[in-house]
Amino acid sequence: MYANDKMLSGLDRARVVRLIDEHRKDWSLQQAFYLDPDIFALERELWFPRQWVIVAHLSEVPEKGSYVIRQLFDEEIIVARHGDGEDDVAAYYNVCTHRGSRLCVKDGRGKLLVCPYHAWSFRLTGELQTRRDLPEGVDGDSLGLHKVPIKVIGGLVMCGLDAASLPDIEPAAAGLTDLLRENGVADARIVARKNYLTKANWKLVLENFLECYHCRPAHPEYFRVNGHVKVTAMRDDYNAAEWKQEIDAWHSVIGDAEFHKGVWEPGDLDTMPFAMHRKPIGSGRLTLSDDGQPVSCLMGGRGKFDGGENGFRIGRLSFLSAPNDYLTMFQMIPRNANETDVILTWLVDKDAETSVDVDKISWMWDVTTVQDKKITEDNADGIASRAYRPGPYTPLESQTAFFIETYLSQMRALITGERRDE
Ligand code: FES
Numbered sequence: 531m532y533a534n535d536k537m538l539s540g541l542d543r544a545r546v547v548r549l550i551d552e553h554r555k556d557w558s559l560q561q562a563f564y565l566d567p568d569i570f571a572l573e574r575e576l577w578f579p580r581q582w583v584i585v586a587h588l589s590e591v592p593e594k595g596s597y598v599i600r601q602l603f604d605e606e607i608i609v610a611r612h613g614d615g616e617d618d619v620a621a622y623y624n625v626c627t628h629r630g631s632r633l634c635v636k637d638g639r640g641k642l643l644v645c646p647y648h649a650w651s652f653r654l655t656g657e658l659q660t661r662r663d664l665p666e667g668v669d670g671d672s673l674g675l676h677k678v679p680i681k682v683i684g685g686l687v688m689c690g691l692d693a694a695s696l697p698d699i700e701p702a703a704a705g706l707t708d709l710l711r712e713n714g715v716a717d718a719r720i721v722a723r724k725n726y727l728t729k730a731n732w733k734l735v736l737e738n739f740l741e742c743y744h745c746r747p748a749h750p751e752y753f754r755v756n757g758h759v760k761v762t763a764m765r766d767d768y769n770a771a772e773w774k775q776e777i778d779a780w781h782s783v784i785g786d787a788e789f790h791k792g793v794w795e796p797g798d799l800d801t802m803p804f805a806m807h808r809k810p811i812g813s814g815r816l817t818l819s820d821d822g823q824p825v826s827c828l829m830g831g832r833g834k835f836d837g838g839e840n841g842f843r844i845g846r847l848s849f850l851s852a853p854n855d856y857l858t859m860f861q862m863i864p865r866n867a868n869e870t871d872v873i874l875t876w877l878v879d880k881d882a883e884t885s886v887d888v889d890k891i892s893w894m895w896d897v898t899t900v901q902d903k904k905i906t907e908d909n910a911d912g913i914a915s916r917a918y919r920p921g922p923y924t925p926l927e928s929q930t931a932f933f934i935e936t937y938l939s940q941m942r943a944l945i946t947g948e949r950r951d952e
């Protein structure tokens with residue numbers, strides 16, 4: 531159903547493998563990986579169908595009958611709630627099984643999904659409802675909607691393109707459910723959403739998101755607010771030792787010092803990766819806000835502010851930032867070789883006052899993401915030059931280097947059919 535219209539020939543694939551084999555470890559990629567539509571087509575065929583991504587928050591389909599249209603890579607899908615339980619949510623390609631029209635044109639609520647073209651209707655569980663016009667001999671049971679793999683984890687609606695290719699999500703579900711509950715994710719409501727369309731290859735967006743080497747020059751606000759960045763920045767004009775003491779003190783109160791949890795193996799194509807990291811905000815700040823003061827009520831049943839932020843990686847393209855009183859959900863959606871949707875969604879506790887100040891809640895990640903869009907687009911512009919050559923990742927870009935190694939080892943395995951673990 532999502533076969534490529536533009537398949538690379540065997541020869542072109544050999545060229546990509548050669549480029550991968552020529553890659554210098556811990557250096558940025560060769561130009562083609564950031565620009566070439568043929569490599570994007572190959573990623574679309576091989577890599578994207580293996581990624582679970584966040585497509586929605588459960589509160590967007592709050593009750594039986596609600597449905598929303600969302601983007602899953604370059605596909606439009608319908609996420610529909612067909613029952614009252616957390617797992618009574620299904621996802622379908624937004625394609626009618628009669629003659630292929632878009633089925634839903636906007637979010638809505640109802641017992642049936644009705645196609646605007648010839649009015650075929652479908653149950654929220656996907657079966658074709660109207661059958662009276664079917665020609666004799668056509669089995670209406672075979673004309674249900676095309677299902678999209680789906681899993682709800684702690685309020686996050688996760689989907690992927692291809693059931694046969696997707697990695698096992700259950701270890702991530704088991705590992706994340708309690709952690710997300712402690713951060714109030716399932717009991718949250720959305721207060722704002724914004725798309726920062728970034729004119730750059732999706733890997734540049736991720737490379738930038740995974741390092742904070744650029745935080746000092748590019749993010750004055752983020753740098754001012756986040757003490758931990760100052761330690762990792764290792765600059766002479768900041769007293770890192772003093773801040774290190776502050777971090778140690780924070781961990782002694784909060785426990786789970788430098789708490790990392792997750793499954794994250796570079797070559798592993800069979801298990802959905804996830805990770806969580808707790809870090810202190812610092813300098814008496816209670817949350818990620820301009821003045822460090824709370825912007826909403828505590829989430830996750832906490833009794834008091836602990837001065838920290840929990841950062842989640844959920845799969846390879848979705849992220850969550852969780853200080854104590856609000857959440858920011860990040861979706862990186864590759865559009866084509868040169869454009870990436872970066873969608874941020876802000877959430878607060880569902881019982882928070884309706885008068886919460888959305889500008890204060892979104893301030894930190896809005897100002898930071900506007901800056902990230904600019905530096906990533908400048909990065910893409912430079913890479914397009916004939917003068918571009920790969921450059922070295924510094925120790926402060928180790929997570930970025932790790933992502934690149936992961937990407938290359940997986941692409942190589944998928945192109946050649948040689949799996950590392952075999
Ligand atoms: Fe949907 Fe005809 S295409 S009813």
Ligand code: FE
Nearest residue numbers: 738739749902
């Ligand atoms: Fe940044």
